[in-house]
Amino acid sequence: xxxxxxxxxxxxxxxxxxxxxxxxxxxxxxxxxxSKCLLEKTYDGTIYINxxxxxxxxxxxxxxxxxKAYFLKHxxxxxxxxxxxxxxxxxxxxxxxxxxxxxxxxxxxxxxNQYFNIEETLNGVDLNNFHYFKLQSNENLFQIExxxxxxxxxxxxxxxxxxxxxxNQQIENLQEDDEVLTFTRGFNxxxxxxxxxxxxxxxxxxxxxxxxxxxxxxxxxxxxxxxxIQCIEEIPNSYTSLKTVQDKWKKxxxxxxxxxxxxxxxxxxxxxxxLEQLKIISEAHNEMNLQITxxxxxxxxxxxxxxxxxxxxxxxxxxxxxxxxxxxxxEKLITPTCxxxxxxxxxxxxxxxxxxxxxxxxxxxxxxxETLKESFYQISKMIKINSNLQIKSxxxxxxxxxxxxxxxxxxxxxxxxxxxxxxxxxKLQVTKDVVQMSLKIKKFKLNLVPKSVSLSLQxxxxxxxxxxxxxxxxxxxxKQQKIRFENIIEGQKVTQDQxxxxxxxxxxxxxxxxxxxxxxxxxxxxxxxxQSQSVFGQHYSNVTALCFIKFNxxxxxxxxxxxxxxxxxxxxxxxxxxxxxxxxxxINQILYSKKFNQIITCSNDKNITxxxxxxxxxxxxxxxxxxxxxxxxxxxxxxxxxxxxxISSGSDxxxxxxxxxxxxxxxxxxxxxxxxxxLQFIEDSSFCAQIQTGIHLNFYNFNKNQEQYILNQTAEVxxxxxxxxxxxxxxxxKHSMILCKHGTYINVLKKMxxxxxxTEQSINFDTMYLYGALTSDGxxxxxxxxxxxxxxxxxxxxx
Numbered sequence: 001x002x003x004x005x006x007x008x009x010x011x012x013x014x015x016x017x018x019x020x021x022x023x024x025x026x027x028x029x030x031x032x033x034x035s036k037c038l039l040e041k042t043y044d045g046t047i048y049i050n051x052x053x054x055x056x057x058x059x060x061x062x063x064x065x066x067x068k069a070y071f072l073k074h075x076x077x078x079x080x081x082x083x084x085x086x087x088x089x090x091x092x093x094x095x096x097x098x099x100x101x102x103x104x105x106x107x108x109x110x111x112x113n114q115y116f117n118i119e120e121t122l123n124g125v126d127l128n129n130f131h132y133f134k135l136q137s138n139e140n141l142f143q144i145e146x147x148x149x150x151x152x153x154x155x156x157x158x159x160x161x162x163x164x165x166x167x168n169q170q171i172e173n174l175q176e177d178d179e180v181l182t183f184t185r186g187f188n189x190x191x192x193x194x195x196x197x198x199x200x201x202x203x204x205x206x207x208x209x210x211x212x213x214x215x216x217x218x219x220x221x222x223x224x225x226x227x228x229i230q231c232i233e234e235i236p237n238s239y240t241s242l243k244t245v246q247d248k249w250k251k252x253x254x255x256x257x258x259x260x261x262x263x264x265x266x267x268x269x270x271x272x273x274x275l276e277q278l279k280i281i282s283e284a285h286n287e288m289n290l291q292i293t294x295x296x297x298x299x300x301x302x303x304x305x306x307x308x309x310x311x312x313x314x315x316x317x318x319x320x321x322x323x324x325x326x327x328x329x330x331e332k333l334i335t336p337t338c339x340x341x342x343x344x345x346x347x348x349x350x351x352x353x354x355x356x357x358x359x360x361x362x363x364x365x366x367x368x369x370e371t372l373k374e375s376f377y378q379i380s381k382m383i384k385i386n387s388n389l390q391i392k393s394x395x396x397x398x399x400x401x402x403x404x405x406x407x408x409x410x411x412x413x414x415x416x417x418x419x420x421x422x423x424x425x426x427k428l429q430v431t432k433d434v435v436q437m438s439l440k441i442k443k444f445k446l447n448l449v450p451k452s453v454s455l456s457l458q459x460x461x462x463x464x465x466x467x468x469x470x471x472x473x474x475x476x477x478x479k480q481q482k483i484r485f486e487n488i489i490e491g492q493k494v495t496q497d498q499x500x501x502x503x504x505x506x507x508x509x510x511x512x513x514x515x516x517x518x519x520x521x522x523x524x525x526x527x528x529x530x531q532s533q534s535v536f537g538q539h540y541s542n543v544t545a546l547c548f549i550k551f552n553x554x555x556x557x558x559x560x561x562x563x564x565x566x567x568x569x570x571x572x573x574x575x576x577x578x579x580x581x582x583x584x585x586x587i588n589q590i591l592y593s594k595k596f597n598q599i600i601t602c603s604n605d606k607n608i609t610x611x612x613x614x615x616x617x618x619x620x621x622x623x624x625x626x627x628x629x630x631x632x633x634x635x636x637x638x639x640x641x642x643x644x645x646x647i648s649s650g651s652d653x654x655x656x657x658x659x660x661x662x663x664x665x666x667x668x669x670x671x672x673x674x675x676x677x678x679l680q681f682i683e684d685s686s687f688c689a690q691i692q693t694g695i696h697l698n699f700y701n702f703n704k705n706q707e708q709y710i711l712n713q714t715a716e717v718x719x720x721x722x723x724x725x726x727x728x729x730x731x732x733x734k735h736s737m738i739l740c741k742h743g744t745y746i747n748v749l750k751k752m753x754x755x756x757x758x759t760e761q762s763i764n765f766d767t768m769y770l771y772g773a774l775t776s777d778g779x780x781x782x783x784x785x786x787x788x789x790x791x792x793x794x795x796x797x798x799x
Contacts, residue, residue: 010034018232054126055244061122071175072115075144078173079108085166088551100154107147148174204228213239277375284371288364295364299357303350370716377754483735483750484761485781485794488528494791500784501726503773504546504554512773512782513554514791515543520556520566522573528780528793536573538564544726547590549599557587561603565621582609582623588635588725595643596660598624602634608648610664625663629656635725640681647687649676655689655700657709668708670700678740680729688757690740692723697740697749699757717747718762727771732778735798739781744768746783763794 008017015034083104086097151171202211209228216225216239227239318326332338498517505512505525512523512530519537523530537543537556545557552568561583566573585604592599599611599621608627613619632651639646646658653672658664672691679689685702687709696714703710719742730739736751748761765785772783781794 008032010037013037057126061125065119065122068118069115072111075111075174076108078170079104079111082167082170083108085170096154100151103147103150103154110143144174202226204231207231211242213241214245216240216245274379277378281372281375284368288368291364292361295357295360299353303353367716374752374754374756374758377752481735481750481798482760483737483748484797485748485763486797488793488795493788494530495789496784496791497789499542499769499786500791501542501544501771502546502556503771503782503784504548505773505775506548506554507551507776509775509777509780513546513548514784515546515556517542518558519543520546520573525780525782528795530791530793534573538575538578545587545590545601547592547599549592555590555592555599557583557590557601559586561585561587561605563587563590563601576619577621579611579621582611582626583607585633588633589637589728591637591639593639593643600637600639600646602637602648604633606630606632606634606650608634608637608646608664627658627664627666629666629669630654635676636678636680636728638679638681638687638728640687641684645681645685647679647681649679649689651675655679670709672698677723677725678727678729680731680738682731682738688729688738688740690717690723690729690742693719695719697738697742697747697757713756715749715757715759717742717749717759718745718764719743722768724768724770730774730778730781732774732776735778735796737778737796739774741770741772744770746770746772746781 009015010017010033013034017032017034019033019037083101086101086104148171152168155167155171203209204211204226207228207230209230211226211228213227213232214225215227232239318329321329335341496514496516498519500514500516502515503512510525512525514521514523516535518539518541519535520539520543521535522533524533525531539556539558539562541559541562543556543558546554548554554566556564556566558564561580563579563582564575565577565579567576568574583601583603583605588602588604590599590601597613597616600608601611602608606628608630609623610625610627611621612624613621627648630648630650630652631654634648634650637646637648644660646660646664648656648658650656653674653676655670655672655676656666657668657670659667672689674694675692676689677692679687681687682699687700689698689700691698695716697717698711699713699715700709701712702708717740723741723743727741729741731737732739738749738757740747740749744765744767746763746765747759748763749757750760751757765783765787767785767787769786770783771785772781774781779796781796783792783794784790785792
């Protein structure tokens with residue numbers, strides 16, 4: 001401690017050190033100055049106050065640490081790549097590669113420790129000891145070279161294997177810089193020669209000398225902040241240099257500029273979003289208005305033609321009528337309730353006809369309502385509530401509630417109301433009106449001449465509300481991203497004449513496996529381009545299901561219920577097991593449970609089978625459980641993220657949910673109106689299901705109060721009435737995207753900001769015999785359809 005105090009005392013004047021000379025060529029003992037020294041050496045050009053020197057030293061330390069961190073992180077990343085490569089081929093060269101892997105782990109830990117040691121050492125360097133400090137990297141260079149030699153020697157033992165060429169290339173990427181930590185003056189010498197000590201053309205009121213520093217103490221009077229060299233002598237260690245203050249001011253101005261720029265950009269973005277939503281509302285209204293008008297015109301035209309035909313047959317001369325026709329007419333006339341029965345029958349007939357038209361009209365109005373609801377939600381998030389609003393509660397939650405709607409357009413005149421209202425929650429007390437938004441459709445009476453439907457949108461805002469405690473601000477939100485798939489291989493179609501009922505990507509998305517008739521074909525896949533690798537297979541019927549279980553192993557199932565297990569060895573796929581007795585009809589889907597090391601299959605034989613590999617050294621799979629709770633074909637199955645819940649759907653119009661105990665136990669059955677060909681878990685406690693003839697994709701969530709799954713939302717999708725099995729639902733959590741086949745369409749849905757899924761794109765293939773696969777990152781979609789007999793690749797576009 002005494003040495004430290006001596007270093008901070010001027011050896012000439014015995015006063016406290018306030019500045020340092022950064023010229024390393026000068027005498028080390030004469031580089032520290034007190035305020036009296038400063039008076040003598042003001043214009044020397046090498047004098048800097050302690051705060052500036054400290055900043056300069058800190059900058060040198062940070063630059064050195066950044067360079068070291070780059071090389072160390074580079075080496076750590078290279079070693080991690082080597083670890084992954086070695087791990088993949090570890091099965092073949094177990095002993096040698098285990099040793100290499102161990103050495104790599106040890107070296108990785110050494111490098112990581114070295115980084116932390118350097119950082120800790122640098123923390124101890126400051127303005128009092130930096131000139132003594134010097135760090136060499138010779139030892140590190142020697143260790144890296146020794147380590148490289150060791151690894152190369154180990155790899156040379158098995159170098160005849162081509163898979164290890166990658167390892168040798170990565171080893172060469174290991175490097176170490178020879179940077180030496182030295183502290184130099186580093187200030188701009190050119191500026192020093194022009195102005196020795198930066199100053200203002202303002203004189204100190206007390207000493208009549210140029211201002212070279214400022215007092216940044218917040219309690220100091222504004223007019224007393226400027227200081228000359230004599231001010232610094234009188235009160236040392238309380239001033240900040242002119243250069244430092246000017247740098248801070250520049251940073252502050254840059255900060256202000258960025259803030260103003262952000263406000264301008266956000267304002268423009270909000271304006272564009274609101275105008276876009278208004279455009280969407282207008283387009284939806286116009287489109288549905290034309291559609292409703294077309295429905296009504298078509299119905300009226302059809303009704304007029306039918307009436308004209310009936311009227312033309314009236315007044316017919318009985319002399320030319322058939323005997324049976326005359327008897328039927330007389331039979332009607334002698335019936336006492338002839339008029340009543342005719343009125344009842346004709347009313348029921350045309351009421352049913354009218355109901356069909358009304359449903360079409362109502363569906364169109366529902367679309368307008370959904371568009372308005374989504375646009376209202378988007379706009380409401382971008383509106384800033386006036387700061388004069390006063391609300392008694394601190395917490396504000398906005399509820400969105402859609403009032404119930406009566407069936408529209410009956411035979412007698414009815415008024416239809418669609419309303420969107422924002423209600424105050426239990427904790428919110430608003431002193432005046434609540435914001436309301438209502439959509440009213442004026443009275444409409446159905447007759448032979450259709451009347452127009454008018455829509456009016458009213459938004460009523462209170463003139464002034466008061467907030468007792470806290471201001472409310474709704475932050476501006478980022479624009480909702482839109483997604484779509486675009487075909488990227490026009491003119492480069494990949495023809496496949498054999499029926500392709502199953503496709504799947506491996507875990508890296510670089511290998512595509514397709515079931516082509518009774519054969520299996522593999523393709524190298526890179527950024528949307530195909531390259532055929534191999535064709536093989538031992539199935540005696542069409543391949544209908546595929547599933548990867550490891551990076552070099554997959555399972556195939558066929559239309560006769562046979563399962564075949566494949567493994568890649570020496571760049572070729574070989575079958576290592578075949579199961580023919582677990583199912584006796586078509587395999588529809590295969591899942592792999594990584595956590596429990598199980599394979600789950602479903603089939604048209606009404607069964608779900610769970611396979612286990614109890615002895616992994618032998619690699620033989622056997623049946624552990626058979627689930628037979630469905631009454632017909634089991635079309636689709638799915639596991640949740642934790643692999644504790646299994647769901648299934650069948651031709652018996654049932655959704656079944658199973659919980660994993662030791663085995664899977666049935667805990668819930670949901671009856672639906674038609675067959676569900678495909679379903680998929682989205683999250684751990686929510687899934688979606690596609691009903692064959694429906695126009696919606698249904699979403700189910702687990703209700704903790706009821707302890708069961710319930711339907712909580714639907715999303716409208718395109719469909720062509722009928723559908724076929726195959727092509728499981730694709731999920732991409734990265735883009736909040738669902739990809740689902742329905743009839744002749746592939747529907748692409750995205751989760752909106754209000755947590756509601758909406759169809760963003762519907763791709764029509766004009767055939768329901770359509771199959772495909774989505775890469776795990778959601779960037780590419782590969783399909784095969786019966787109409788084109790071609791593989792097609794589409795790329796995801798996000799904007």
